[in-house]
Amino acid sequence: MRFDKPIQEGVMRSAYLWNTVSGLLMAFQSVIVVIVISHVCDATAAGVFTLAYAHANLFLTIGKWGERAYQASDTTGEYSFAEYGVSRIATSLLMLALGAALLALNAASVGYSPDKTAVIFLMLLFKLVDCVEDVYHGEYQREGRLDVAGKVLTARLLTTVALYVAAIIILRDQLPALALATAYTTLFAVCECIWARLRHKLPQPGQGFLPGKVGRLLLACFALALVTSLQYYLTNAPKYAIDARLDDLHQAYYGYLAMPTFVVSMLSSFIYNPNLTPLGLSWARHDVRAFSSTIRRIIALIVAITIACDVAAAILGIPILSALYAADLSPYVVELVVLVTGGGFLAVAMLLTSVMAIMRRQNSLIVGNVIAAALAALLCPVATELFGITGAAWSYLATMVLLVISFLVPYSHELSRARESSAEESQLPKPLARD
Known part of the structure; x- marks a missing residue:
């Protein structure tokens, strides 16, 4: 099955709108929850949540396996939805296994309390829902209906955050509140997939899966999984x-300061996520000029967003965050x-990761990620021990x-290479038209 039909303008506008709304909710859900925990519980509890959220999102990148950009740009139907789905089951199990293993190791070596351990594990289950849901939303996007994905994601996030916050306020304990929110968001995700199938016939019935192709898909996206996991490690090193x-109190303070960095990344993703399928079409048609022009515009917008956020952070950031x-x-x-500026660079890195996936050259990103991760592993502990939060930020x-x-x-x-190849093709003699 091919997915190269032009996307209707009205659907594209709706996709931009709902992708923006759901992205805002995704960016701010942790901010809202931390605010409530800080006021209802205390800063130490907020620090535990910050660490749990970082831990779960790190392993979420393993669960997603970097497949979203690959799937959304797979306009030739190289792999079926069933093959993407089976691969996601495998990577979701890997996400749980590795996340639980690292949690057990940290709990034993650092000395986590039972409550802290339980919160971190429950958060892993909470984010597992995002992992499984994402493969459905990637298929909706491939079929030209990112607007449907944006609508159901908005509804799930909005109601889940509302329930989570209400439970924290009523129970005054984040552990049972998180358990309740996890159960609810799981049920909602199941219902939304059923609704999309009945209402919009999404995803479309396709061929089944071949175990060999599932293995090839996992191998093809391994570089993306490694790259995105290392990127998330870098953001949370x-x-x-x-x-x-240090301690949970310093963790809370750093978490307060770091929250706006994800806002920059999310605002940027509103711009480039809806463009993944159109970029895939441009690349498949060898339209290098349109492809590179779109990427330049997106990078320029990310720079503008980062500068605006830097100015806002310098003037209003501290008073607002303190309050x-x-x-x-x-x-x-x-x-x-400094952290907000780093968020802008992260947004560009995330864009280039998706772009290299579209170009099917994701393996070329591994070396850069490994070097940056090695620097973070060496620099962050030393800088943090010597200079505290200041060292961590720089x-x-x-x-x-x-x-x-x-x-x-x-990327360059x-x-x-693509420009040279396109120029050579344009110089080839065209076949004579037959009478």
Whole structure:
């Protein structure tokens, strides 16, 4: 089955709208929950939530296996939905196994309390729903209905966050509140998939799966899984360093300051996520000019968003965050701007990851990620121990800058090769028209 039909303009507009709304909810759900925990419980509980959320999202990248961009841009139908689905079952089980194993190791070595361990494990289950749901939304996007994915994701996130917050306020304990929210969001995800099938015939019936092709798909996306996992490790390396070197209170303070960095990434994703399938079509048609022009525009918009967020962070960030979290963050103005700037570099890195997947050159990103991860593993613990939150912030920015530079090199190389190939094709003699 091919998925190369042009997307209707009205559907594209709706996709942009609902992708933006759901992205905002995704970006702010943890912010909202941390605010409530900080006021209803305390800063230490907020620090536990921050670590749990980082841990779960790290292993979510393994669960997703980097397949979303690959699936959305698979306009030739190289792999069926069944093959994407079976591969996601395998990677979801891997996500749970590795996440639980690292949790057990950290709990034993660092000395987590039973409540802290339970919160981190439950958060892993909570994010598992995102992992399974994503393969359905990737198929909706491939079939030109990202708007449907955006609508159901908006509904799930909105109602889940509302329930989660209400449970924290009523129960005054994040552990049972998280258990309730996890059960609810799981049920909602099941119902939304049934609704999309009945209402929109999504996903369309297709061929079954071949075990050999599932294996090839997992192998094809292995580089993406490794790259996205390392990227998420890079974003959270300071948190792991704080967990090992400082305490939950410092973890909470760093989490408060780091929250806006994900806003930059999410705002940027609103721009490039709806463009994945159109970019895939441009690349498949060898329209290098349109392909590169779209990417340049997206990068320019990310730069503009980052600068605007930097200015807002410098002027309004600390007063707003201090009020929201009931904490004195006034000593950390520079650190906040540094972290937000790092979020802009992360957004560019995420864009280039998707772009290289569309170009089917994702393997070329591995070296840059490994180098940046090695730098983070060496720099973050030392900088955090010596300079506290300040050291954590600057080490984050340094690794993000290195990551983007390491991605731009293979991207520029592949783009140059594509231009040369396109120029050679244009110079070939065209066949004479027959009378």
